[in-house]
Amino acid sequence: MNFNMELPGLKGVNIEEIIEQENRILVYVSMPLKEHSCPACGVKTLKVHDYRTRKIGHLSFWGRLTKLMYRCRRYRCTCGKRFAEKAPFVERYQRFSKEVNQAMIIQSVQSKTFKDAAMTLGTSVSTIIRRFIKQVKAALPEGFRLPKAIAIDEYKSDTDAGKYQLIIANAETHEPIDILPNRRLQTIKTYLQKYEQDVEIVVMDMNGSFKAAIHQAFAKPIIVADRFHYCRYIHWALDDVRRKVRKEMHVKLLVK
Numbered sequence: 001m002n003f004n005m006e007l008p009g010l011k012g013v014n015i016e017e018i019i020e021q022e023n024r025i026l027v028y029v030s031m032p033l034k035e036h037s038c039p040a041c042g043v044k045t046l047k048v049h050d051y052r053t054r055k056i057g058h059l060s061f062w063g064r065l066t067k068l069m070y071r072c073r074r075y076r077c078t079c080g081k082r083f084a085e086k087a088p089f090v091e092r093y094q095r096f097s098k099e100v101n102q103a104m105i106i107q108s109v110q111s112k113t114f115k116d117a118a119m120t121l122g123t124s125v126s127t128i129i130r131r132f133i134k135q136v137k138a139a140l141p142e143g144f145r146l147p148k149a150i151a152i153d154e155y156k157s158d159t160d161a162g163k164y165q166l167i168i169a170n171a172e173t174h175e176p177i178d179i180l181p182n183r184r185l186q187t188i189k190t191y192l193q194k195y196e197q198d199v200e201i202v203v204m205d206m207n208g209s210f211k212a213a214i215h216q217a218f219a220k221p222i223i224v225a226d227r228f229h230y231c232r233y234i235h236w237a238l239d240d241v242r243r244k245v246r247k248e249m250h251v252k253l254l255v256k
């Protein structure tokens with residue numbers, strides 16, 4: 001059966017069948033047969049090697065999570081090379097369609113919580129946080145330098161027990177600067193090696209071994225102070241970062 005309708009994000013894609021299950025919709029899709037250039041030798045081929053079904057998370061339709069059951073065709077070239085066809089809706093090795101990846105970035109910033117975003121898109125909280133961090137990184141300007149005094153705090157995501165992100169903030173203005181995906185020494189070291197040149201004071205409320213790690217992470221001697229001893233009470237939250245990024249994204253969307 002072929003559907004004459006076009007579903008969002010699936011332009012030029014054959015919709016073979018739509019199956020409704022209890023809480024989700026399976027959309028069986030394929031690409032039209034089309035001459036492809038061999039990635040190895042450049043010769044054009046129409047010879048089909050085989051098909052493999054890929055399960056790809058897609059946007060919700062009619063309020064239900066949707067999976068694309070993509071019958072991915074592989075072509076064979078006279079040179080012996082076998083390769084998958086090009087599909088406009090998904091990148092190689094991805095479990096989610098391009099539309100969903102885009103939606104994840106937007107939801108990670110605009111949803112009330114990461115959990116809300118994860119539930120709306122049928123993915124995990126950690127996936128949403130990863131997209132969020134990527135978005136924050138992309139928003140950082142080139143030639144960026146850390147201020148003289150930075151504050152480091154940890155943020156525990158609400159569902160993945162034991163998973164922490166580190167928030168880097170300006171200790172004087174309390175303005176959030178960056179989020180690191182974890183609190184491993186190597187992650188902090190790599191980050192600081194890029195940006196530490198101006199930092200003299202690090203403010204944090206964390207255990208002794210973590211403080212020792214921070215000393216190690218810097219190439220030069222620095223002062224590590226407890227927030228309690230620092231001159232002003234510092235308050236910030238991940239939501240401050242979210243608000244900032246949301247504002248930037250809003251501006252970007254308006255500019256487009």
Ligand SMILES: [Zn+2]
Nearest residue numbers: 038041077079
């Ligand atoms: Zn070839």
